[in-house]
Amino acid sequence: MKVATCSAPTNIAVIKYWGKDDVKLNTPMNSSVSVTLHQDQLRTTTSVAGGAEVRSTRLWLNGQEQPINKRVATVLREMQQLARRVHGETEVQTEQHLHIVSTNSFPTAAGLASSAAGYACLVAALAEFYGIGKADEEFPGQLSAIARQGSGSACRSLDGGFVAWQKGERADxxxxxxxxxxxxxxxxxxxxxxxxxNDAQKDTSSTTGMQTTKATSPLLAYRAKHLVPDRMKTMERAILARDFEAFGALTMQDSNQFHATCLDTTPPIFYLNDVSRQIIRLVHRYNEQAGRVQAAYTFDAGPNAVLFVEEQHVQEVVSLVHHCFPTSSEMTIKSSMLIDRTPSEALLARMEAKPESGKAFKLPHIPDSVKMMYVSRVGGGTAVLSADDALVDTATGGPLPYHSAETEVRGCPLFKPSFWIPEEPALRYLATAVAAVAVTSAILLRK
Structure with missing residues (x-):
């Protein structure tokens, strides 16, 4: 039984792509730029297994068997054909059946770019399974082009950092x-x-939404042809200069324009909801009281907000969101850094202070509207994992029992620095352990 296991990150576009130039090739109407998020909070893990015990090609996602759809079949075919060309017809058994087992650490189909991580991870795992590296590519970026055929944004999740998806001009x-x-x-x-x-599945899928917008929105075509090319250059300059104000301002402008094309669609597509709009108001007020852009929102095809901030402002932004959108029970905040959930009185006073012109800002209070938060950094691309991380039984090729992230969070079966355990509960356990050691030491000293 041969098994390969890889992980892949999600990415968040700051210059959005919306609308396909060629549906069959899955090429975009415009180029885009994204930020790859660290895998300690958001990632997909995929195992590919093949051997005599595997008698049909099957796919499991988060413990549930799924049909092999056209996009998965396309990625499988393209990777198998590349493997044959790289290694020769007789050197690799590309016709064998495969078991593919995949898990997400975040909601699927809820506007968190889960398909991007999923297809990037599938390509990475197949490349590892078939022994294909970047040096084996027949043209630069070939593996990203294959990932693109699964999900457009997946091509941006193969690499870490900041990634541009070039629209391209070739017919192929x-x-x-x-x-x-x-x-x-x-x-x-x-x-x-x-x-x-909202972690539920979207009412309008990205694929359906793109097709409808392209067919009915004149704004989309104008954006793709006249606005995005200059925005790509401006965004890349801001990234290379680490200019957060320029980066943040353009990120928000492009998010707003993307959703404007959705509203320009007939019938209009509403990915944002009332909570999304309140988060937008909160960010603009936060920047207003600071006198500059310190936080930037962006929304993909869903109501979930991604707020970009520099590290020194993370505490303020997280505490404000928690204050304005509290949960009945303790909100889960998955973070690799220590977070204090309570905003300072000084921050609240600044947020609600009456500006020189206009009226005072009233902080929103909408309980149970933000379900959880992830706090992440910029991260690397796909990674090859060890045999210990395999999601399949290496003896049978069948999937191992699935444990959701929620089960791991609540049960806390292991104490390790990973996205399975929120930072704050882990710190509480650590504090308890330190206190126990201190008490024991005091008793021993008395003796």
């Missing part, structure tokens, strides 16, 4: 590839706060 789509603008070490202080407003 070979130049519609992902290119890294800067790696994950370039801007270590940039963070993302993901606010999960």
């Amino acid at each position: 789509g070979q130049d519609s590839i992902a290119v890294q603008v800067a790696d994950e070490l370039h801007w270590p202080g940039l963070c993302a706060v993901v606010c999960v407003v």
